Amino acid sequence: ALALRALDRHGGSAVAVGDADLQEGAVAATSTTGVEVGPAGGAAAAAAWERAADLDGTVVLVVPNSGFKTADVLRSHLMGQGV
Template identity: 65%
Template sequence: VSDDDALESAVTAAQTAGVEVGPAGGVALAGAWELADEFDEDDTVVVVNTESGTKNADILRSHLMGQGV
């Protein structure tokens, strides 16, 4: 996945689920969302978030500022 997709996924997780996800966790989320059509509705998908979004808040903030948010 692209860096932008990973960062956008991290921001989306924070906004919609209240989960603080760092960029590495954003990669996992973006990958899962990219592959979502390949999963059946009864499949269990596990995404590992290896870091907190608060640790890298400056990276996420920079991403949002680049989008004009």
């Protein structure tokens, strides 16, 4: 609730992403940047890519975790896609 109030106060917005999208976001962000990104960072990346056409200038993503502890989740996701 605190984050949503801050977004509202400062004219920001939020984007909801599903599990598959955040997993794809984590995989794409990791392969693009070389930084191992976990699901929370994947959600940020997926939301940014979803809104890319509406964004102008530099976009900074906060990645609150690495993919180190969740590598099995992303590996399972990729295996499910035949990768």
